[in-house]
Amino acid sequence: MVQESRLTFAVEKTLPGEDGIPRARAGKITLPGVDGKGREVLTPTFMPVGTQGTVKAVATRELREMKAQVILGNTYHLYLRPGHRRVERLGGLHKFMNWDGPILTDSGGFQVFSLAQLNKIDDEGVTFSSHIDGSKHRFTPELSMEIQGALGSDIVMAFDQCPPYPASEEQVLQAMRRTVAWAERGLRFELKPHQQRFGIVQGGLYEHLRVQSAKEITAMPYDGFAIGGLSIGETPELMQKMAYFTAPLLPADKPRYLMGVGRPEDLVEGVRAGIDLFDCVMPTRNARNGTLFTSRGKVNIKNAQYQDDAAPLDPECPCEACTQYSAAYLRHLFVAGEALSARLNSIHNLTYYLTIMQQMRQAILENRFDEWRAAFYTRRQKEKT
Numbered sequence: 001m002v003q004e005s006r007l008t009f010a011v012e013k014t015l016p017g018e019d020g021i022p023r024a025r026a027g028k029i030t031l032p033g034v035d036g037k038g039r040e041v042l043t044p045t046f047m048p049v050g051t052q053g054t055v056k057a058v059a060t061r062e063l064r065e066m067k068a069q070v071i072l073g074n075t076y077h078l079y080l081r082p083g084h085r086r087v088e089r090l091g092g093l094h095k096f097m098n099w100d101g102p103i104l105t106d107s108g109g110f111q112v113f114s115l116a117q118l119n120k121i122d123d124e125g126v127t128f129s130s131h132i133d134g135s136k137h138r139f140t141p142e143l144s145m146e147i148q149g150a151l152g153s154d155i156v157m158a159f160d161q162c163p164p165y166p167a168s169e170e171q172v173l174q175a176m177r178r179t180v181a182w183a184e185r186g187l188r189f190e191l192k193p194h195q196q197r198f199g200i201v202q203g204g205l206y207e208h209l210r211v212q213s214a215k216e217i218t219a220m221p222y223d224g225f226a227i228g229g230l231s232i233g234e235t236p237e238l239m240q241k242m243a244y245f246t247a248p249l250l251p252a253d254k255p256r257y258l259m260g261v262g263r264p265e266d267l268v269e270g271v272r273a274g275i276d277l278f279d280c281v282m283p284t285r286n287a288r289n290g291t292l293f294t295s296r297g298k299v300n301i302k303n304a305q306y307q308d309d310a311a312p313l314d315p316e317c318p319c320e321a322c323t324q325y326s327a328a329y330l331r332h333l334f335v336a337g338e339a340l341s342a343r344l345n346s347i348h349n350l351t352y353y354l355t356i357m358q359q360m361r362q363a364i365l366e367n368r369f370d371e372w373r374a375a376f377y378t379r380r381q382k383e384k385t
Contacts, residue, residue: 002187006032007196007223009255013365021248023274026364029224029255031102031154032194034094039102039154041069043255043276044361046267046353047104049284052077053087053097056284057342058350060099066319066351067358069101070155072279075108075147076139080130084150092152104279105153107144107200109160110228110260121161123178141182145189152192157226158183160200165233172204175229180216187220196223198257201250204229205242214249224255227275231261240269247274264293264356265380268373271360283353287345290334293352297380299327301345306331319351320344 008030017023029041048055048063051074055063063071073093078084090096093103112119112126119128125140144159159182163175179202187197199222203209218225227246230239243258250256257277258270267278283293292299294314299306301313309327317323321330321344333341356376363372 002221003191003193005196005221005223006194007255009224009253011252013367014252015364015367015369017272017274021274022252023247024271024360024364024369025274025276026361027255027276029276031196033102034092034152034154034194035100036194041102042361044267044271044357044364045069045277046357047072047277047279048350048353049074049279049281050097050099050103051281052081053093055346055350057288057339057346058284060097062320062347063099063350064101066347066354068350068354070104070277071099071101073103073105073151073153074111075105075144075151075157076111078105078151079108079147080132080137084147088150088152094152102154103151104155104198105148105151105157106259107157107159108139108147109144109157110162112139113162113164121178123181125159141186142189145186145191149189149191149195152195154194154196155224156191156195156197158186158197158199158222160202160228162229162232163202163204165204167204169204169206169209172202172206172209175204176202176209176213179228180213183217183220183222187222198222198224198226198255200226200228200259201246202229203246205234205238207242207245210242210246211249214246218249218251222254224257224277225250226257226259226277228259230258231266231280236263236266240266240273243270243275244273264353267353267356268360268376271357271364272369272373278357283349284346287349288342290341290345292330292345293349295352295379301327301331301334303331313348314352317348317351317355319348321348 014022014025027043033039047070141159148156160179161175199217203213258275290302295316306327312322363369
């Protein structure tokens with residue numbers, strides 16, 4: 001029996017796109033909360049990725065300070081270690097990682113399927129070898145639900161098959177059919193009362209398959225819907241085009257989530273398309289590699305031009321790295337291999353992502369999103385010239 005939805009989504013403002021279709025929107029998701037007190041998520045928003053129960057190099061206190069609303073946990077990694085039942089015995093993922101806000105867990109599908117040399121896929125599920133110790137495991141839609149149920153996340157993603165890129169139409173069609181069948185099976189698994197479910201639309205770069213997938217997935221009683229299978233190797237232009245095509249295929253009265261995307265430009269174009277939720281490891285991964293996103297463009301902090309720069313990295317940024325340290329100090333930390341470098345850089349990049357999402361939300365509410373978007377690109381173009 002399918003559980004009754006306890007998620008509500010209110011659209012506060014929608015702006016039409018150039019095609020006349022309702023597109024960019026500001027909304028409010030209300031989740032019941034693991035403690036029953038309810039949690040509000042203002043959209044559009046970016047969700048920091050906490051793969052193994054932590055956003056790398058960043059404490060939950062710091063996530064609260066930068067006003068992160070939702071964070072992600074990874075089903076595959078938490079299943080392998082420390083184990084979903086251990087997390088459940090220790091009070092669930094919220095308590096385990098000391099985060100009282102909403103958590104979204106992915107299904108584990110992307111990680112399993114990315115292990116192309118270590119897995120075997122069939123209609124029932126996936127058999128794979130652990131990337132940690134080579135041990136054999138079997139993932140099914142039911143086990144994915146069981147793991148996410150034990151973790152106690154607020155938003156549970158359906159188990160799906162993400163086709164590779166490039167892939168033939170036949171390969172994408174097979175993955176889409178499995179995703180639909182697995183979505184139906186996952187719905188039968190009973191979760192905890194506070195947990196809500198999102199279905200995933202696949203179809204690769206084939207528009208007619210996206211239409212078919214959206215029709216079949218949105219016919220099911222999911223609480224929200226995601227666009228999967230993008231940003232896996234195709235060009236940003238192709239990804240943005242398909243997101244723009246797919247967004248209006250999803251119900252207007254439920255949250256829309258673009259999975260694993262991406263660059264700041266991709267967030268802007270995703271919001272323009274009508275997407276509400278985004279996630280990506282890019283801000284934290286790039287931070288650890290010394291690439292920082294600023295209001296004036298992208299910065300490689302290890303470059304020699306910053307070694308005597310006493311100014312803040314980004315004078316418009318309110319984060320700890322920019323308000324308390326110089327660009328020269330950030331460069332020194334990175335070049336010296338200090339652990340503080342990863343922390344400050346990650347805090348900065350996440351603050352930048354969350355800030356532009358807040359700015360876009362406000363611009364939508366004030367009916368000036370097109371102007372904000374134009375100014376965003378103008379500043380980037382000036383930085384390049």
